[in-house]
Amino acid sequence: MRKGILSIGAAAAALSLGLTACGGNSGETTADSGSSSAASSAPAKVGKIGVILPDSKSSARWETADRKYLKEAFDAAGVESDIQNAQGDKSAFQTIADQMITNGATVLVIVNLDSGTGKAVLDKAKSQGVATIDYDRLTLGGSAAYYVSFDNTKVGQLQGEGLVKCLTDKKADKPIVAELNGSPTDNNATLFKNGYDSVLKPKYDSGDYKKGPDQSVPDWDNTQAGTIFEQMLTQEPKIAGVLAANDGLGNAAIAVLKKQHLNGKVPVTGQDATVQGLQNILNGDQCMTVYKPIKQEADATAKLAIALAKGEQPSASGSVKDPESGRDVPSVLLDPQAIYTDNVKDVVADGFVSKDELCTGDFAEKCTKAGIS
Numbered sequence: 001m002r003k004g005i006l007s008i009g010a011a012a013a014a015l016s017l018g019l020t021a022c023g024g025n026s027g028e029t030t031a032d033s034g035s036s037s038a039a040s041s042a043p044a045k046v047g048k049i050g051v052i053l054p055d056s057k058s059s060a061r062w063e064t065a066d067r068k069y070l071k072e073a074f075d076a077a078g079v080e081s082d083i084q085n086a087q088g089d090k091s092a093f094q095t096i097a098d099q100m101i102t103n104g105a106t107v108l109v110i111v112n113l114d115s116g117t118g119k120a121v122l123d124k125a126k127s128q129g130v131a132t133i134d135y136d137r138l139t140l141g142g143s144a145a146y147y148v149s150f151d152n153t154k155v156g157q158l159q160g161e162g163l164v165k166c167l168t169d170k171k172a173d174k175p176i177v178a179e180l181n182g183s184p185t186d187n188n189a190t191l192f193k194n195g196y197d198s199v200l201k202p203k204y205d206s207g208d209y210k211k212g213p214d215q216s217v218p219d220w221d222n223t224q225a226g227t228i229f230e231q232m233l234t235q236e237p238k239i240a241g242v243l244a245a246n247d248g249l250g251n252a253a254i255a256v257l258k259k260q261h262l263n264g265k266v267p268v269t270g271q272d273a274t275v276q277g278l279q280n281i282l283n284g285d286q287c288m289t290v291y292k293p294i295k296q297e298a299d300a301t302a303k304l305a306i307a308l309a310k311g312e313q314p315s316a317s318g319s320v321k322d323p324e325s326g327r328d329v330p331s332v333l334l335d336p337q338a339i340y341t342d343n344v345k346d347v348v349a350d351g352f353v354s355k356d357e358l359c360t361g362d363f364a365e366k367c368t369k370a371g372i373s
Helices: 010-014 033-041 061-077 090-102 115-127 152-169 187-206 222-235 247-259 275-283 294-309 341-349 363-369
Strands: 048-053 081-085 105-110 131-135 146-150 176-181 210-216 239-244 289-291 318-321 328-334 337-339
Touching: 048 061, 048 090, 048 294, 061 081, 061 294, 081 090, 090 105, 090 115, 105 115, 105 294, 115 131, 131 294, 146 152, 146 294, 152 187, 152 239, 152 289, 152 337, 176 187, 176 222, 176 247, 187 210, 210 222, 222 239, 222 247, 239 247, 247 275, 275 289, 275 341, 275 363, 294 328, 337 341
Parallel strands: 048 081, 048 105, 105 131, 131 146, 146 328, 176 210, 176 239
Antiparallel strands: 289 337, 318 328
């Protein structure tokens, strides 16, 4: 599958499963060794894995990529799983978790909607002996045994560097930059912003760039993002660059720019390498996106979850410090990749997006020009 960007063994290398056997009874006697030997040779019962995805509105990835890859991994291992989507509803999130535990889940994998809700779910699961994994988003102050994600500060750095590259290519002079940030309740959004601000702040401080409107978008809601950006453009009509935290927010900004005939003139960033985001790049309306190979993230998570379901004790290759609790959380962090017009083809070659999905209608010719085969 991995042809261009990252090696097929990256996730496997990032995750070493130090498996601990569920040993037999060392106190057995010779008289009953036959029956106990037969019992110990019987395979241990494998538990059930529950996964709660956050929504389908903030990004297409949750339903088109994460669900698919996680289910494929669980099915391949012959492990029973239940994957549900909370659709942005915190109450539903908690209800789903309760139902999964009641229905026998021994491992719970969550993408929190916010750290408060996530912590309540994780703590309750832990109190009932259910192993837990934070998937993609770290739950601040939470009790997850593991955390699997991408280097999210690096994601932001790539976005900041991408915007600088695109503004430089356009020979922008002291451009005004707007920042359209992700949800204030998502720790990843904070990490993304830390990353791109580390690139942009020196530009602001030196006077090379002018800092424009800077606002977070509640729940990564694309409709709200459009309204917010429209207000930004009214407030500052000379915005020359938009740091949008993902493709959905970027597309919302592009829709507003189109109304003013500014699309393609004002560089806009993104993240997730969605079909829409890649088409915007091919169209010249979006400057870049960040590709996160979701299959690697899902596979690394599945390996941990499957091992836990089998009663094993896997070990992760790294750790992340929870800034709220100070706890070091065993973690697997994967590498993101910046995508521009000239390497959109790598995302297709990698199997993340198909040519049939991307190269429809007017995009067929643009795909050919971009070397997509």
